[in-house]
Amino acid sequence: MSIQALRIRAFGAWNQNSLLKQKKQSVRSLTYLANSVKPSPATTSNFNIQFSNQIRMSSTGFSVTDWVKPGDKSGEFKRQVSSFRDWISRKPGAQYPPEKGRxxxxxxxxxxxxxxxxxxxxxxxxxxxxxxxxxxxxxxxxxxxxxxxxxxxxxxxxxxxxxxxxxxxxxxxxxxxxxxxxxxxxxxxxxxxxxxxxxxxxxxxxxxxxxxxxxxxxxxxxxxxxAIQLYPENLQKQIEETHEWTYDLINNGVYKSGFATTSEAYERNVVALFEALDRVEKHLTSQEGPYYFGANITEADIRLYVTIIRFDPVYVQHFKCNIRDIRSGYPAIHQWMRNLYWNVPAFKETTQFEHIKWHYTRSHTQINPFAITPVGPLPHILPLDEEVVAVGAALKK
Known part of the structure; x- marks a missing residue:
């Protein structure tokens, strides 16, 4: 799908009259939300020194957060292959057996x-x-x-x-x-x-x-x-097939979009990213849920969640993944994500929005050289029973 086709589709899906009718309504008071934002961390001398050094390194063409090699005219982000690949194994004689506290x-x-x-x-x-x-x-x-x-x-x-x-x-x-x-x-x-x-x-x-x-x-x-089986035998083939395209197009796709250094690389990857999100939306719409493969949490939920929970707070603006956002553009994904966050403690308790927003906006100096962290979106994640105004109006029709 071309960039122009996506623009036409997004415009056609926008119900301006409904939005105007709902203009005076809001999920929460903007003043209340603004007051609830935690202040950005104090810039200690230690941070200032590191930040200044990183700016200088970036100006010379090298930075720890650069992912496109200097001189690479493709502008494509390329992820490093992991170096340490040993396993904890319950097989007899394993080098790294499962042990308490080890x-x-x-x-x-x-x-x-x-x-x-x-x-x-x-x-x-x-x-x-x-x-x-x-x-x-x-x-x-x-x-x-x-x-x-x-x-x-x-x-x-x-x-x-x-x-x-x-x-x-x-x-x-x-x-x-x-x-x-x-x-x-x-x-x-x-x-x-x-x-x-x-x-x-x-x-x-x-x-x-x-x-x-x-x-x-x-x-x-x-x-x-x-009894919690994240990789159940009856779903292994489906899980592996899902991992293959969600890793490349979504988990890695946001990085391929955000770290691209040419318009061609960016547009190619961001279009592929949103086509993959459309595919996830279609899948979740056809599932009884509440999880990706039905009644039980699997690896697919975990691997997709960690990208989707960061999408609106960071990837939309920081990585320019802004054809649509999750909360107003993907109702099934939005509901699936919120169910995991609000109803499964393992997801909420390991999600720290301050770390997420501060890291991306203050570490990637080639993208955000002044290290300004956007206040929104607010709230970082909506409650289960609330929707973006325009979406709520559309769902009631």
Missing amino acids: YHLYVSYACPWACRTLIARHLKGLQDFVSFSVVHWHLGQGGWRFVTKEDGGVPGENVVPDPIEGHEAFTHLKEVYFESEKDYQGRYTVPVLYDKKTKRIVSNESSEILRMFGTEFDDLLDEEHK
């Missing part, structure tokens, strides 16, 4: 890939098996860093200095990488699944950590959590 998960609340694993850890009841800690939301030239006393209070559970014994002097996640591989070359990404016994990284591939958490600890879990 493993640690490093994540960022800002990162959708990392939050996949955090949601799975919560759903499967692995709190006693896998500890976790959260890096600071800002991604500077040294990569992800741990919080310090100078940062003051950073919202969210377990946003702490590196808690691992022997890591007291570690200031950045890259030091965990170098501990495992002293000559490591590559990006210092999250999530990181770390073995406290061998002092090595097991995996930094989110999809594989998600799969491990879903299956490999089952023999040690109570019946309630063992």
Whole structure:
């Protein structure tokens, strides 16, 4: 579908008369919403130094948040392949067997890939098996860093200095990488699944950590959590088929749109992204729900949610994914997302909107050089029983 066709479609779907009739109504008072916004974090001297350094590095053509190689005329975003790909396995003799308290998960609340694993850890009841800690939301030239006393209070559970014994002097996640591989070359990404016994990284591939958490600890879990099957045998083929296109076109599609450095690359990827969202909307409309494949949560829900929950607060404006937004353009996706957030604690408790918005808008200096964080949309997520005014009017017809 061309850009022009999408514009015509969006215009045709817009019911201006209905909007005017509802103009004096609102989901919430704008004044109330504005007053409810948490202030942006204080810019400590530590942050100012890192931010200034990143600006200087960006001006020379290199930045830790650049994803298009200098001189690449295609303008296409290309994601790095994960480097550590070992497995926690319940098979006899496995190098990394499931054990209580042995493993640690490093994540960022800002990162959708990392939050996949955090949601799975919560759903499967692995709190006693896998500890976790959260890096600071800002991604500077040294990569992800741990919080310090100078940062003051950073919202969210377990946003702490590196808690691992022997890591007291570690200031950045890259030091965990170098501990495992002293000559490591590559990006210092999250999530990181770390073995406290061998002092090595097991995996930094989110999809594989998600799969491990879903299956490999089952023999040690109570019946309630063992019964939660994120990758059930009867749906495995459908789940894999869904992963293949939602990863490329949606999870990665927002990045391919946002980090594109040519109009051609941007338009090609943003159109593909919204065609894929149309496909998700059609699928959810045909499902009895409430989850992607019906009555039970699967990997498909987790992998899609982490992108969709960030869509309106960040991707619409920051990555220019603005053909439509979720809350007014995709009613089935919107309802599915809100059900997960409001009704399943594992999703809400691992979603930190402050980390999400501050990270993207203050780390990607090539996109947002003045590090201004938009106030809206407000609220970040609507309650289950509320709709955007125009959408609510349309649904009542």
